[in-house]
Amino acid sequence: MKVHEYQAKELFARYGIPVPPGTVVATAAEAEAAAARVGKPVVVKAQVLVGGRGKAGGVKIAKTPAEAREKAAAILGMDIKGETVKKVLVTEAVDIAREIYVAVVMDRRAQKPLVMASAEGGVEIEVTAKENPSAIQRVWIDPLYGMHPFQSRQLATALAGDAELAKPMADIIQKLYRLYDEVDASLAEINPLVVTPDRRVLALDAKLNFDDNALERHPDFETLRDLDAEDPGEVRARAEGLSFVRLSGNVGCVVNGAGLAMATMDLVKFYGGQPANFLDIGGSSRPEKVIAALSIILQDTSVKSILFNIFGGITRCDDVARGLVTAFDQMNLKLPVVVRLTGTNEDEAREILRAVPAIHPAETMDEAVKKAIALAA
Amino acid sequence: MKVHEYQAKELFARYGIPVPPGTVVATAAEAEAAAARVGKPVVVKAQVLVGGRGKAGGVKIAKTPAEAREKAAAILGMDIKGETVKKVLVTEAVDIAREIYVAVVMDRRAQKPLVMASAEGGVEIEVTAKENPSAIQRVWIDPLYGMHPFQSRQLATALAGDAELAKPMADIIQKLYRLYDEVDASLAEINPLVVTPDRRVLALDAKLNFDDNALERHPDFETLRDLDAEDPGEVRARAEGLSFVRLSGNVGCVVNGAGLAMATMDLVKFYGGQPANFLDIGGSSRPEKVIAALSIILQDTSVKSILFNIFGGITRCDDVARGLVTAFDQMNLKLPVVVRLTGTNEDEAREILRAVPAIHPAETMDEAVKKAIALAA
Amino acid sequence: MLIDRNTRLVVQGITGRDGSFHAAQMAAYGTQIVAGVTPGKGGTKFENTVPIFDSVHDAVDATGANTSVIYVRAPFAADAICEAADAGVRLVVCITEGVPVRDMLRVVPFLKERSTRLVGPNCPGMIAPNARVKVGILPASIVKPGSVGVVSRSGTLTYEVVYQLTRAGMGQSTCLGIGGDPVIGTNFIDALRLFQADEETEAVVLIGEIGGSDEEEAAAFITEKVTKPVVAFIAGQTAPPGKRMGHAGAIVTGGSGTAADKMAAFAAAGIPVAKIPSEITGLVAAAAPALKRG
């Protein structure tokens, strides 16, 4: 789960990581009031979960409250990579002497958290990482011990350039790791961590992703989830226990299992079609789940055919087929549906599906995909 | 640092370990009011830091508030192993079906915390430990992982006798370990942990010792320290950075280093004398420390002679001797003092000490001890 | 490989919905289930035959169980894995989905200290058709004895590929689902090492997914250490981007973890890569012409 910059900064502040004062607002008028309270030039920053908002014009400096109102009005409602800006963060404009990069992330290869830092922080960090990898310091953390203070000191000494700045930087790095660990984050990133001309050290931006599997033990974080920023279909799918991602094609896909779902989409593309979505209905094919899946897909009017690819596994396919027939009956489907059901008793299953005229049974994935593409055309 | 039962129970409750409701009071009238609020028979329990209060008559049941007043009046002011009872805990009298023992303690041999539990809890636990050691379950904890839930389940299953009780017991054991770990305890003990006839599980007593070296990171615990329950000399010594324990003899001892201080006391006893105290003045022999040490010792009117045994180590003995002379001058000492100073320049040191008539210099520990005993006689 | 006729299985969570269902399935296939574990149910029996214990320690002491399979709920799965390892079980297969990464980071060193192998979590487990043993949830109906090893990060996609192999007459030595979580006990390289050493296995099918860099590392490992023919397939060629973790993900792996990257890594290592699942059997036949089929 991703959270907004302002939410991440609230957590940062709770852990003692210094952030510039700021207020999140939803209207231009509120932005003006917030800027007036700051009493100094402010930055108005779009709160979106996608990256690249700066280049998209979602971050603007305002010297006066009136200007803040103007900039906020321009940014609110803006579309950034498909996400509509609903909130902006109005925060003190801080003078920057240096920009530093610090992140804690799970390194799958090492099977350990990795703390990365670079004295060359800022928007070009990925370029730096590619062209000058030695400019990125890396320290792996043994999760049994946590980050040793000597490790954060080492990083900070390399970043700071002088002893006086190394101390607050080590402190921030240590706290960032502790936050990452305690809140079950999968990413905690500060880019940039700035040094001001008067030698303060501040987190100017904040990025925080949580391990979805661990949200159960942080029930309060559920309130941080921004349902507005997400696709309504994805929100509803999560509520129904499905996994759904909207795409731009016309072949709706309902598959059990994420790998098989991806392989099915790949196959649609391979045979010249365009998948309308990724949808994993998980381990069960009960009629209610099928109905939920279908109604989510049918929200998308560009869908012209629906493809079921269900590997029955241990469940008997004839049982699954009966469930599908029930679901289709209740939905009163208008679109053509191709169903490929594999596993135990698959022949009986195909027989059962023939009873519903809208259903086109198929024996293999390839056959099913080709049929669905043809029916969508 | 030891804390009282009622303080330990407050911490237990904060960690979710169930304890019977209770109030700590300092007068008999308050005890009556507290018992009235409970509205059931109560137990009035002396709050002392020493063990064995039950056998000393410091724990009594009271059926009515009036009886609680009576029992509290009897217990308050009582002397239990040298400690005067200043407070009593008035707590609901709980019916007991079974008494269980649970403790977390540092096992020096294994260099790991050890969780011990026995279905045969209660006052006779030490007898059980000696005569039937297999009745005590032991589980060692790897501090890097903490207590695994499977470990507390195992202990609880062995203790509980039935599955329904195992769950709350495992929960209590798990919480007790977490408390032990997080508060830097050196001992966390529940004896007895009781099962009531209606199958509730409750900590009826609570013992908690803290690692003194870790108190710096728990500044709030300093308020738990009961200065009243301690010897005033010990309290003052701690404030001065000295380590002091009062004994019953007549030879006051001032030594640098705990091991040498114990060996000096042993030697006093060996040669037929009685040490009046243990006193370790630590690494420094500055005049102010010596004055503090002397004034603590002189509170005890049974002291008849004072023995200094200082191993100069790296500090030059003549410097130490000059400091001692300054201190003795300021104190205007009436008692005979034997000083043994060893290390670099010890001969010069003895020369300096001869200037003070009350000082009897000695060359070896044995000589010093014998002189001090003779002077005390 | 890993499981055989000497496998003595303890099922953790045997009285749960999934545990009881799959225990019955595994037993029906021929797996020796010697014990079940459900705290609080010790002393009862599963289907009137398999003794249930309160702890894995009790189960191992009483039955000599050497392998465990876990069907407990996600918040308790990491503890269940550690319990099995602590009790001396040599192989633990964790089916449970949704185990927090932070829990797994502590499980991995705990198991390493005890030399216990973990497969999973969030995986379908494994099946060895020649020995008729399965530990996990792979459907027995789709496999067939033979000599192709299958290793995969996916669930049903594995079934699909295995089913196609079976239909093409290519039986399997062992089918192994390693799970797709960020921290897993057995990765592609571990599995490839086992298949390379396994006498029953003549060729290996590796089924990868987007994300991470396990496939890239597997490709490098195959070049260096695997002499048996390997055929690869990667799911997720059309997956939308944006599941990336800020800048950090790309910086860590030094690559983007896309299907194209992974396919290129295999191709560069000279490993045939199927563009679609139905190409796999043909590539196996070409790579291992001597493979017994039936």
Next chain:
Amino acid sequence: MLIDRNTRLVVQGITGRDGSFHAAQMAAYGTQIVAGVTPGKGGTKFENTVPIFDSVHDAVDATGANTSVIYVRAPFAADAICEAADAGVRLVVCITEGVPVRDMLRVVPFLKERSTRLVGPNCPGMIAPNARVKVGILPASIVKPGSVGVVSRSGTLTYEVVYQLTRAGMGQSTCLGIGGDPVIGTNFIDALRLFQADEETEAVVLIGEIGGSDEEEAAAFITEKVTKPVVAFIAGQTAPPGKRMGHAGAIVTGGSGTAADKMAAFAAAGIPVAKIPSEITGLVAAAAPALKRG
């Protein structure tokens, strides 16, 4: 033993009050101090000669330091020990008093993983008079080259005993203070194993204290593994009881940890026990009649 002419010492906390004082003392005795560490003071020099670094890693990289001695404040001592071990130092001597037990419980496995030996914390360190090397705070003025090994949990009591040995003409091979805290890096058994293997050592004096069961275990170890003569002394025969930890302390050790218990354990193992410190030299002379004296 442990330290010799090849010891290249880094002093952690070299700019502090204790660190600077004892660094000068160690250097004056002949110890090779190659580096100091104080975070933030990297690039400066101690007494215009010894380079100071920001981290032990930097110090080891630049100077090849192989031994470290720690004089930092208690809340930072555990981290300093881990830093030294992580930097590859083989022997770490921690003088600092007051390190929380919980910190030490995490230091011990960290060092074990890296095969680094720790002496201390809360100890005077060690001195090897034959090589004229000392690491710690033992006063050089009281020692003398020779062949008696001394190991002790105490500070000044050790000085007292060493001084008596020196006065009696019995020089020392190594004097080692292991510290009296509940969790220490090197215990009596470790020290006895080293003395037994050390060619310079002909006899050992062991100075124990009340509390714990280290002395009892040492007695058992001597019976089994130590062929060199050992003489013991235990301080605290008159110590008041009541420093015990509830019931639990006694249950853990199975004994009371009194001086009488410990003396009985040595006596039962046939090890001479001095009743008072001034008996020690006589017992050593009797136990090791061939000991060189001068």
